[in-house]
Amino acid sequence: MEVDSPIHDFSKARTQVWKHMLVFMDSMCLRCAVELGVPDAIHNHGGPVTLSELVQALPIPTSRAPFLRRIMRVLVNSGFFSIEGNESDGSNEEEVYYDLTATSKLLITGSTNSLAPLVRFVTGMEVAMAGHAMTTWIKASDDDDKNETPFHVAHGGKGVFEFASERPEFNALLNEGMACDNRVFIGEVVKNWGDVLFGGLRSLVDVGGGTGLTAAVIAGAYPKMKCSVLELDHVVDVQPENELVEFVRGDMFVQIPQADAFLLEWVLHDWSDKDFVEED
Ligand SMILES: C[S@@+](CC[C@H](N)C(=O)[O-])C[C@H]1O[C@@H](n2cnc3c(N)ncnc32)[C@H](O)[C@@H]1O
Incomplete structure (x- = not known):
């Protein structure tokens, strides 16, 4: 086939459509692996695992092995796991070994730098529903606060924080998801730039500081x-008792306690300029 033939152009464009239609499967395979505990299973095994060892370590029936193999294929392709051996050439699947990569090591439950809670939150149903509401939201009147974001439209006019206040499980998912992404990041910030940012301050308020991590x-x-x-x-x-930090209940739009400095991390993006910019 000639490279710039009409059929080539059609094929390229068609592939692009297919790719974008199905890209959510990447997220869903990632979510599935995290929910099943695939990174934990390989980590606990102490090294590369065969498919059947993996199936045995996971809460799934052995009959699902061929489907797990396909999920693993997607995730190997995306760099979440490495594979030794070549299962696509028909080799015995016992000759194929899966191992963790630097990326999936970030998904081991309970490790200090685990991003597993963030994956659970971002790929969860509540957030996905907001994605599905995007068309309704963009067509809706912006005079009504209930249409403010796609999340509002998907969840009966409630914003993400109001929704969290009524759903303990979602509240935990959101708080843990946010906190886990900070654990490593803030440690590095403090180590490398702590004195520049915080040196000499007597007090600081983390506004919308979540779990206080x-x-x-x-x-x-x-x-x-x-x-x-x-x-x-x-x-x-x-939040459990925290010896290092004092929690202050309140609404930042009403009052923020006095302090030498204020930290707003992952907060401003949640609001429009109209919410944040006040002119006297
Ligand atoms: C995206 S999270 C960021 C959490 C944390 N700063 C971090 O970086 O992980 C936004 C936080 O703002 C809090 N928040 C939302 N509206 C608030 C308000 N009006 N007053 C105080 N906190 C608020 C939420 O409860 C949530 O914990």
Whole structure:
């Protein structure tokens, strides 16, 4: 086939459509692997596993092995797992070994840098429903607050934080998802730029600081600084005692406690300029 023939152009364009239609399967395979505990199973095995060893370690019937192999194929292709041997050439599947990569090591449950909770949150039904509501949302009148974001449209006019306040499981998913992504990041920030950012401060308020993880890391490194977290009731209600950080219940649009400095991490993007910019 000539490279710039009409059939080539059609084929290329068609492939592009297929690719975009199905790209959500990448996320769904990732979610499935995290929910099943595939990274944990390989980690606990202590090294590369065959397909049948993997099936045995997971809560799935052995009859699902061929489907797990396909899910693993997608994830090997995306770099989440490595494979030794070549299962596509018809070799005995016992000769094929799956192992963790740097990416899937970030998905081991309970490890200090695990992003598994973030995967569960972002690929979850509640967020996916917001994606499905995008067309309805963009066609809707923006005079009504219930149409503010696709999430509002998908969830009966409730924004993500109001929704979380009514759903303990979603609240936990959101809080853990946010916190896990910070664990490594804030540690590095404090290590490399802590003195520039926080040196000399007597007090700091992490506005919308979630579980308080960020504030606790900062407080741990600067014990003379008073670190507080301003959060909504439903977030504060489920936080364990924290010796390093004081939780303050409140609404940042109403009042923010006095401090030398304020931290707004992953907060401004949740709101429009109209919410944040006030002119006297
Ligand atoms: C995207 S999360 C970011 C959490 C945390 N700063 C982080 O980086 O992981 C936004 C946070 O803002 C909090 N929040 C939302 N509206 C708020 C308000 N009006 N007053 C105080 N906190 C609020 C939410 O409960 C949520 O924990």
